[in-house]
Amino acid sequence: MTAQLAVFFVLAALAVIGAVSLILQKHPIHSALSLIVVMIALAGLYLLLGAEFVAAVQIIVYGGAIMVLFVFVIMLLNAGVEEHTSISKMAGAPGLLLVVALAGFVAATIARSTEGIQATSQTGELASTLGISNMLFKDFVYPFELTSFLILVAVLGATVLAQREKS
């Protein structure tokens, strides 16, 4: 087993353990911490795939900003241990079966059909950041400008939603 395969399995196990822990934990803050573990494991996998810029952006934006927002909201709203009603307990067993069926179906389809795709070369040859910024500002400049508009709308929306009642 090469070193790369070993590192892949370690990171993949970490990601799956984090996701399972997200489901099994009772307090939302522990679920948030598990999700952060998943994101760091995924950043490690991106590094293994040679996508260094995406890995850094994943940690800075997802792990360092979005998840901090989640943790803040959990702290501010004083979210407690969640209770399970009878409906959710009923949905547990068939839900699990259906999800296993979904994931198994997707995985089996992939395993059978993508045997032909071999990784051609490490994309790290053309420096990842240079290549991405070239594409972002030349081929994808229109979606890029649209996302800036989207962020502006989101900032305005969040500000309006979180205002105190004027009464």
Next chain:
Amino acid sequence: MNSFLNTNAELIITLVKIVLLLFIVLTVNAYLTWFERKVVAHIQSRWGPHRVGPHGLLQPLADGLKFLFKEDPTPAGVDKFVYYLAPLLALALALTSIALIPFGPDPIRLFGHDIYLGITPPDLNIGILGLFAVTALGVYGVALAGWSSNSKYPLLGGLRSSAQMISYELALTMSVVGVLLLAGSFNLKKIIEAQAHHPEWGLFGWNVWPQILGFFCFFIAAVAETNRAPFDLPEAESELVAGFHTEYSSFKFAMFFIAEYTSMITVSCLCSILFFGGWLSPFPATWTFTHYLPPAILIPFGLWVVWDGIRYETLFGRIILPGVGTILTALGALFVLLPSVNEFIQAPFWLLSKIFVFLFVYVWVRGTLPRFRYDQLMAFGWKLLLPLSIVNVILTSFAILAKMQWWGAR
């Protein structure tokens, strides 16, 4: 045995470097606390620690022993996992950021293997972005510590502190973009090499001259990011008891402490690498006689320590200080006698002296300026620093474009 060492050479070298760097960083932290107490005391016209060991040099040792023997109660009702995780996270992240910094460009050639100064090789393609990633995760240590303590003051202190860290993180990242535009890469080694384009200019080729606005934004944002004075309202003793680390005592508090000083060291390293030429000498490269500056500083300093130690009041001081002085003098003499060693230590010597200067500026600012109020702090970060750093990016881009148009390619 020999073949095992040869095949796993990289791994073994890295492990040894990690252990060595850990020891060095922790010792530097301890003596940084001594340095801070002495300098702040002298600014305030008093002496600082001067009883425990000669010139108070064993004070960090006494503090460390105190931390080890102090009682370590866990308050009732805390979330145990998060309570123990928070200081661990803060310390681990702070120490990881030191691992990403290169301390010298050339490797030492030992037994046929290249040993670079610094844990990661200096040619890391996402050097500075990786450092920002580690800094971004540092918010969690503070936020989780405040929340898990199950008490009002730590919760408020933790929330305020993490909000402050997130706000200044934006200004921090934007103020570096100017430097990245000038260097054209995230690679720390290339950033330093871009400042050596005109080696005959010496210190006038450094990034601080074209990027003076960026430097001020970066330094102020970094001081706020590391929760140091004058931005330390969330952890000030007179304001919120002690902020987010109220309920932590003894070793867990020491972990927060070490994390704060280590991030101070990281910021000083970054300031010197990004804006002040890293390991480049401030003198023009043609003045090769300046290569004798390190021994020219070490030998007189060693002799002064010996002279001061001989006349010291306690017997212990009269033994230790001359010993330290002779070691320093011998080191300086060694550099004079072996020119190849002298050439090698030029780069780390300049980087370490610049780091030392920045640490002094940190402590100087702490002893001089009063604290910001929290709303003043947030207004300063969002309304002044962030627009200033964006203006810096715009001005830098226009300047580079103008240079490309009128003076040919860069």
Next chain:
Amino acid sequence: MVPTNYYVILSAILFGLGVFAFIFKRNIITIFMSIELMLNAVNLAFVAFSQALGKLDGQVFVLFVIVVAAAEAAVGLGIIILIARNRQTLNVERVDLLKL
């Protein structure tokens, strides 16, 4: 060299776990976090295929997904704060005023 299949199968497993968390959990914030988990699983598939085909389009799309997820998280958490303020609960089954 790790085969691309492995990455995509891992992505499918994470996506399935995200769907299960979405169905099973009752706290609004945890449900929202499972959406983020699903988005991350899809990102992994994108980057894996970007490496397999040798083009950088996948990574550019991952950047867009991250940006959209950030915008969605901001607005979604604003809505969650409003729900918590108005209904004094974070249990999604108690937000049922429109039910028959």
